[in-house]
Amino acid sequence: MRKINKPEFSLENIFEDKKKYFRGKLNTDTEKDFLEGLLLQEELYFRYGEDKKLYNMKETSSDDCEIDLIEAYKYLYRKDIKQAYRSRLYDIGGDRCPVCDSSYGYGTCELDHILPKSKYHQLSIMPINLVKICKSCNRGKSDSVGDSKVGILSPYFNDYNTQCFTKLNIDIINDKVKIIVKIKSFDEVNISNLDINSYEKIKYNILQHRIIETLTNRAMSVYNSSIEDVICNICKDKISKKELILNLKSFQEERYEANYIDECFFRQKIIETILNSSNKEVLIENILIHINEKIEKNKIIKKQFYNDFNV
Structure with missing residues (x-):
């Protein structure tokens, strides 16, 4: 907020x-x-x-x-x-x-x-x-409202950095990459003067407005568009694991000051999470399969277009 x-x-x-x-x-x-x-x-x-x-x-x-x-x-x-x-x-x-x-x-x-x-x-x-x-x-x-325990926060009177209280989790579910934004635990929030009561009020505010669901949907949207960007950058019949990692790193190296939560922020966080994940190899392999499937589908669509219009 x-x-x-x-x-x-x-x-x-x-x-x-x-x-x-x-x-x-x-x-x-x-x-x-x-x-x-x-x-x-x-x-x-x-x-x-x-x-x-x-x-x-x-x-x-x-x-x-x-x-x-x-x-x-x-x-x-x-x-x-x-x-x-x-x-x-x-x-x-x-x-x-x-x-x-x-x-x-x-x-x-x-x-x-x-x-x-x-x-x-x-x-x-x-x-x-x-x-x-x-x-x-x-x-x-909706019409939900806090009380003396969880508080009622207003942008006119309260201030906290949403980025400090949320984190990205990336996993493979049903053979697909799934990004979930979660609330950090009290111990994970690196703010020196934060007390547990203030943390609980901020946590309630995040849950009350369903910010987690909103950010999760937006993160998935950015992930999908980033995959499309990788495909456009490669312009080949197939991408190798090495090429994929190099492309992800090139996005990561783009200079960006994360002042607020926008597409660039999500892209940086997603790539950072993938490259630093303990499950990195599995994630990269899954993303690689997905990208190559998309490249193959694009080839078929392009070929069909040329056939239909005799290009």
């Missing part, structure tokens, strides 16, 4: 911008108390967020509220609204997900309620409770 800047607008700005909307929804006698109540909730949210105690926020339902704030959220954060609240939140996070640290190039992004609106109705329109994350993290999390 990468810490990002907090929104530059608040509930007070929204109430000021949209006076007419709220006055049309609220009773004149209760309007002031209702809006002040939400501003108090926002103040509490900031306080608990800074103290890393968002679990102290109380759950509420639509029955506890004078207006339907979920409907208000749909109105206020739609894409075509003049004040562009959604776009302003989207601009904060940059081009990668602050939860899993992956580039949005792998999928679409969505606006997530950190504390879900289904359980925290009073927070439905609060900017500090809304953050742009990737679709995989958002759908993985």
Whole structure:
């Protein structure tokens, strides 16, 4: 989870911008108390967020509220609204997900309620409770929420390096290379000031958003594309074991600063894991068979194409 800047607008700005909307929804006698109540909730949210105690926020339902704030959220954060609240939140996070640290190039992004609106109705329109994350993290999390034991982490208040808490495992399953991203154990995480309670909270956050599944799928996708690159580089009828290793090493030697989890990061980690694996010989042999099968299939397809078009 990468810490990002907090929104530059608040509930007070929204109430000021949209006076007419709220006055049309609220009773004149209760309007002031209702809006002040939400501003108090926002103040509490900031306080608990800074103290890393968002679990102290109380759950509420639509029955506890004078207006339907979920409907208000749909109105206020739609894409075509003049004040562009959604776009302003989207601009904060940059081009990668602050939860899993992956580039949005792998999928679409969505606006997530950190504390879900289904359980925290009073927070439905609060900017500090809304953050742009990737679709995989958002759908993985769904409406789940932490507690005082596992915590509730937010990119506006928390920061940890996903790379430090995850590792790649590569094995052969059913004669195919299988890449699985796993969470490191507490003893495997090389962070000097990390305590077990903080580790458990980060571990829960990774599991809650199903980051492991997301990164595993992306790692497999990068592995498959890397195999295709090896085939393109060789341009021969068959590749030898020596040629395969040289190609993998050439990819490994490419200079790359792994600032976040993208295709280059995965490629480097996959090749590093293969070449340093205690099971290296078996992995290389399996990859070699797979590549040569692909080369043979490509030859057949190419030959068929030439026959069909009399080239």
